[in-house]
Amino acid sequence: MRIAWLAIIYTILSLLPLALESIGVSRLVSILAFSYIMSIYALSFALLLGYLGLLNFGHALFFGLGAYLTAYQTIWWGIPYVLVIPISMIFGAAAGFLLSLIVRRAFGGIPFAFITLTVLLMVYFLYTRRELRAISGSEQGLLIPTPQLLTSTIISYIPLALTAILITASIYTILRSGKSGSKAGASRSSIAIIPLSLILMSALILLIDSIANRAEPLRISINLYILSLTTLIAVHMAIKKILESPLGLIWISIRENESRAASLGYNVFIYKAIAMSISGAIAAVSGSLYAVYAFNINPERTFSPLLSVYGLIYSLIGGLYPIEGSIIGAIVVTIIERFIADYAGGWSLVFVGVLFITIVLTMPHGIAYYIWNPSTIKNTLKVLKKAYRSTPYKNKEQTNPYG
Amino acid sequence: MALEILVSAIIDGVALGFIFLLLSLGLSVIFGLMRIVNFAHGSMFLWGAYIGYEVSSRTGNLLAGILASASITGLMGFLIEYLLLKRLREPLTQAIITIGLMLLLDRVAWLRWGDITYIWLPPELEGTILLGPTIIYKYRLFVIVVGIVLLIAVYIFFNRTRYGMIIRAGIDDREMIQAFGVNIERVFTGIFVVGSVLAGVAGSILVPWQGVYPTLGINYLLYAFAIVVIGGVGSIGGTMVASLLAGLAQQLSAYYAPYLAEPSIFLLMLAVLMLRPSGLLRV
Numbered sequence: 001m002r003i004a005w006l007a008i009i010y011t012i013l014s015l016l017p018l019a020l021e022s023i024g025v026s027r028l029v030s031i032l033a034f035s036y037i038m039s040i041y042a043l044s045f046a047l048l049l050g051y052l053g054l055l056n057f058g059h060a061l062f063f064g065l066g067a068y069l070t071a072y073q074t075i076w077w078g079i080p081y082v083l084v085i086p087i088s089m090i091f092g093a094a095a096g097f098l099l100s101l102i103v104r105r106a107f108g109g110i111p112f113a114f115i116t117l118t119v120l121l122m123v124y125f126l127y128t129r130r131e132l133r134a135i136s137g138s139e140q141g142l143l144i145p146t147p148q149l150l151t152s153t154i155i156s157y158i159p160l161a162l163t164a165i166l167i168t169a170s171i172y173t174i175l176r177s178g179k180s181g182s183k184a185g186a187s188r189s190s191i192a193i194i195p196l197s198l199i200l201m202s203a204l205i206l207l208i209d210s211i212a213n214r215a216e217p218l219r220i221s222i223n224l225y226i227l228s229l230t231t232l233i234a235v236h237m238a239i240k241k242i243l244e245s246p247l248g249l250i251w252i253s254i255r256e257n258e259s260r261a262a263s264l265g266y267n268v269f270i271y272k273a274i275a276m277s278i279s280g281a282i283a284a285v286s287g288s289l290y291a292v293y294a295f296n297i298n299p300e301r302t303f304s305p306l307l308s309v310y311g312l313i314y315s316l317i318g319g320l321y322p323i324e325g326s327i328i329g330a331i332v333v334t335i336i337e338r339f340i341a342d343y344a345g346g347w348s349l350v351f352v353g354v355l356f357i358t359i360v361l362t363m364p365h366g367i368a369y370y371i372w373n374p375s376t377i378k379n380t381l382k383v384l385k386k387a388y389r390s391t392p393y394k395n396k397e398q399t400n401p402y403g
Numbered sequence: 404m405a406l407e408i409l410v411s412a413i414i415d416g417v418a419l420g421f422i423f424l425l426l427s428l429g430l431s432v433i434f435g436l437m438r439i440v441n442f443a444h445g446s447m448f449l450w451g452a453y454i455g456y457e458v459s460s461r462t463g464n465l466l467a468g469i470l471a472s473a474s475i476t477g478l479m480g481f482l483i484e485y486l487l488l489k490r491l492r493e494p495l496t497q498a499i500i501t502i503g504l505m506l507l508l509d510r511v512a513w514l515r516w517g518d519i520t521y522i523w524l525p526p527e528l529e530g531t532i533l534l535g536p537t538i539i540y541k542y543r544l545f546v547i548v549v550g551i552v553l554l555i556a557v558y559i560f561f562n563r564t565r566y567g568m569i570i571r572a573g574i575d576d577r578e579m580i581q582a583f584g585v586n587i588e589r590v591f592t593g594i595f596v597v598g599s600v601l602a603g604v605a606g607s608i609l610v611p612w613q614g615v616y617p618t619l620g621i622n623y624l625l626y627a628f629a630i631v632v633i634g635g636v637g638s639i640g641g642t643m644v645a646s647l648l649a650g651l652a653q654q655l656s657a658y659y660a661p662y663l664a665e666p667s668i669f670l671l672m673l674a675v676l677m678l679r680p681s682g683l684l685r686v
Contacts, residue, residue: 102677119673121625122666312495312502352507360500361500
């Protein structure tokens with residue numbers, strides 16, 4: 001049943017562009033689409049950092065790889081966009097495995113962070129060279145034509161199909177429970193789901209109708225919104241499944257005590273390489289979406305070391321545990337940054353810097369922690385006060401203020 | 404002919420190596436002792452350079468600029484450590500604080516000084532010395548002399564004084580020296596201030612040679628990270644060796660293979676880390 005409610009939340013979120021347009025903030029649609037893309041990236045970063053303790057400063061490598069592969073596939077080879085994402089994913093996974101072969105001798109801790117950073121910088125320096133303008137686009141960047149997929153209405157049929165599946169599934173459960181007379185609770189929520197899905201279905205038909213009548217840029221931005229939302233939900237569910245599987249448990253055991261995991265017979269390198277491949281594939285997907293979103297990519301935006309640092313910012317401001325924290329962090333940071341950039345001009349980065357410091361000082365466990373444990377919100381200011389009131393030059397005992 | 408170029412490349416490399424040393428020594432000790440990945444270190448370097456430029460170009464005295472930037476970056480380091488980092492002793496969270504500070508400080512500097520490259524050379528250090536066919540810039544020789552003096556001072560500080568001993572012991576085992584009754588919090592503040600001062604001095608020394616521009620901080624921060632990792636995190640001797648190696652690598656490649664000048668230090672780091680993951684001198 002939980003999955004049914006998740007599907008309903010997904011459908012409601014995919015209807016959001018309609019609501020935002022009706023209150024006249026259609027610009028927010030594209031900002032949200034961007035924040036979903038960055039959420040996918042943040043998820044892949046948090047997967048490595050939170051579940052294996054691998055701080056990957058070269059993570060932008062996968063993102064840039066996805067973005068540039070998308071550019072090459074659409075510009076040079078004319079591959080349809082439906083295939084572009086899986087192909088970029090395969091290459092991202094391969095790059096992840098290759099990178100883990102490079103860092104084989106120093107797979108963890110600070111050396112790992114800096115070897116990956118070096119590999120990223122090598123690619124970055126290579127791509128910013130003037131001689132390689134033809135493949136890197138240099139400062140002007142490569143222009144990516146908008147794929148057919150985003151100008152049609154096909155994408156918005158995904159949530160529609162989902163609601164149809166939901167209705168049939170609910171009817172099926174009701175019929176079954178009626179026959180065997182089993183759990184009443186399940187059938188009650190199924191009964192609630194049917195009318196809800198019907199309402200959502202009609203709203204979705206309205207959405208598709210309105211998309212078809214829109215001017216092209218608006219249609220593309222709504223389509224991109226739904227596409228990135230769908231990808232984000234799919235990636236999130238896949239990661240959740242992986243983390244609950246034995247593979248995820250082995251990752252956690254490696255994070256907690258690597259030598260113990262090794263002496264229990266697990267090949268630590270292989271499990272870390274698997275994690276790198278999965279994370280690389282996911283980051284490549286986000287890069288691939290970004291390439292279509294920005295429709296103009298250059299090395300400065302895709303292979304920049306600052307992007308890797310942003311992965312850290314997203315996952316720590318949102319909170320590493322649970323992994324949804326990184327999604328929240330990415331959405332919050334992206335939206336705030338865009339709004340500050342609109343109003344503050346040259347001062348924007350100053351405010352962003354102050355904001356990061358304030359959030360980290362008041363919510364050291366990340367924003368998600370407070371959403372999951374609402375009772376600790378009132379402690380937020382208390383933590384800050386305690387930190388500033390205590391005499392600074394005492395050897396303080398490290399205690400968890402929420403514990 | 405080839406020999407003269409080699410000689411001037413080596414002199415430039417050693418001079419740059421000493422600037423790298425000043426910059427990365429603080430980073431390395433902060434890294435080793437406090438476990439902070441200090442992203443704000445590059446901003447200290449940048450601010451030191453700007454303040455050094457402002458003061459020395461107005462007074463016409465290089466030393467005044469160096470002293471001014473040392474005192475102001477020292478104050479900045481103290482405020483950052485006392486007001487922010489001390490409140491949260493958690494490595495990753497502190498990294499975010501320093502990232503925020505980096506964005507903030509670099510941007511404030513950009514708002515004040517803009518995209519222009521500032522350069523100011525004291526008149527008495529202008530020009531070159533001709534040593535046979537070799538051309539040696541006076542200022543780079545001056546940097547080497549200052550570097551050697553500071554190197555000796557640093558060596559004496561770390562190996563012959565009580566504070567240096569506490570710091571070296573702290574890098575080795577933090578809990579142990581706390582158990583001996585050393586107030587580690589005070590040591591942290593002190594080392595952060597000293598690191599910031601060294602970065603500021605390095606910045607103000609670099610101005611007459613390469614000038615100061617807005618992305619200087621982040622460029623040199625990346626170099627310094629690379630140097631710290633080459634030398635081994637927290638290893639003082641390793642940082643010294645690695646700085647000189649990195650300076651030489653960069654200047655030699657700038658003379659002989661200009662397209663390698665930017666990535667040379669990172670290539671060096673890659674090579675060292677593949678062979679010795681824990682750095683050159685870390686046991």
